[in-house]
Amino acid sequence: xxxxxxxxxxxxxxxxSGLTGPAIGAPITFNTALPVAEGEFVLREQFFFIKxxxxxxxxxxxxxxxxxxxxxxxxxxxxxxxxxxxPVLDKSLELDTPEGRIERxxxxxxxxxxxxxxxxFQDDAPGRNFRIAPxxxxxxxxxxxxxxxxxxxxxxxxxxxxxxxxxxxxxxxxWQTLDYQxxxxxxxxxxxxxxxxxxxxxxxxxxxxxxxxxxxxLGPGVPGFLYGVVEANLIxxxxxxxxxxxxxxxxxxxxFLDPGLQYVTRRWVLEAIVQLPAIxxxxxxxxxxxxxxxxxxxxxx
Numbered sequence: 001x002x003x004x005x006x007x008x009x010x011x012x013x014x015x016x017s018g019l020t021g022p023a024i025g026a027p028i029t030f031n032t033a034l035p036v037a038e039g040e041f042v043l044r045e046q047f048f049f050i051k052x053x054x055x056x057x058x059x060x061x062x063x064x065x066x067x068x069x070x071x072x073x074x075x076x077x078x079x080x081x082x083x084x085x086x087p088v089l090d091k092s093l094e095l096d097t098p099e100g101r102i103e104r105x106x107x108x109x110x111x112x113x114x115x116x117x118x119x120x121f122q123d124d125a126p127g128r129n130f131r132i133a134p135x136x137x138x139x140x141x142x143x144x145x146x147x148x149x150x151x152x153x154x155x156x157x158x159x160x161x162x163x164x165x166x167x168x169x170x171x172x173x174x175w176q177t178l179d180y181q182x183x184x185x186x187x188x189x190x191x192x193x194x195x196x197x198x199x200x201x202x203x204x205x206x207x208x209x210x211x212x213x214x215x216x217x218l219g220p221g222v223p224g225f226l227y228g229v230v231e232a233n234l235i236x237x238x239x240x241x242x243x244x245x246x247x248x249x250x251x252x253x254x255x256f257l258d259p260g261l262q263y264v265t266r267r268w269v270l271e272a273i274v275q276l277p278a279i280x281x282x283x284x285x286x287x288x289x290x291x292x293x294x295x296x297x298x299x300x301x
Contacts, residue, residue: 200238
């Protein structure tokens with residue numbers, strides 16, 4: 001997704017923290033309000049590929065990001081869960097210049113995110129439950145933000161980290177039944193200045209439906225469950241600032257529609273999803289996304 005940093009930021013990272021207690025379906029591209037069991041850990045590993053080549057400028061830019069994200073959650077109580085997310089990124093950019101086509105990029109650890117989520121409302125009944133949980137956290141500048149190559153300092157979106165301390169917050173709600181689950185989330189990330197550069201703030205609205213495809217009838221002896229997943233991500237990014245001035249070729253609004261699948265057992269989950277841009281109303285010559293592919297697993301211990 002065109003998160004301004006061509007990597008795991010904003011929705012691209014919070015997306016990977018949908019972790020719960022005994023393994024059940026959950027959103028693939030954002031969070032859930034379902035709890036992490038008290039005293040239990042959940043590990044989620046997700047791999048992603050971002051392709052962005054829809055370039056309105058004459059530079060014919062082509063960006064690819066290959067990444068992995070490790071998310072560890074711990075249930076402090078039945079209501080409070082703590083999360084840590086560590087990305088590893090490989091970013092590459094190809095573009096035309098007066099000297100010919102060049103390639104630039106970097107590989108390594110990105111910015112770590114730490115956050116907590118607390119359930120403020122729950123309503124449980126036989127066969128269904130409903131929860132609302134706000135969350136708040138901080139993105140730490142752990143990634144390299146001053147990498148150079150033979151052409152000089154890499155552009156800030158190609159750096160592995162932002163160099164800034166960026167708070168984020170939001171709220172997520174979950175309605176779960178035996179046959180399906182609906183999740184919705186609103187989040188906001190405040191990006192601060194570093195290296196005379198400031199990424200635009202990010203406002204996101206996300207929704208997910210997970211529907212049990214197999215088995216159609218519940219009964220004993222079933223080893224797992226197959227869920228069809230449909231998600232949507234509406235993301236608005238403010239313009240970046242360079243030396244205190246707005247970058248006219250950054251920011252805008254995007255809507256992604258995402259089909260996916262999850263296979264769920266009691267202790268582990270396999271999942272995959274494709275994020276496809278339905279709307280990209282971006283400013284100036286901002287580079288548009290082609291697609292994002294995510295696949296991974298999670299398990300409880």
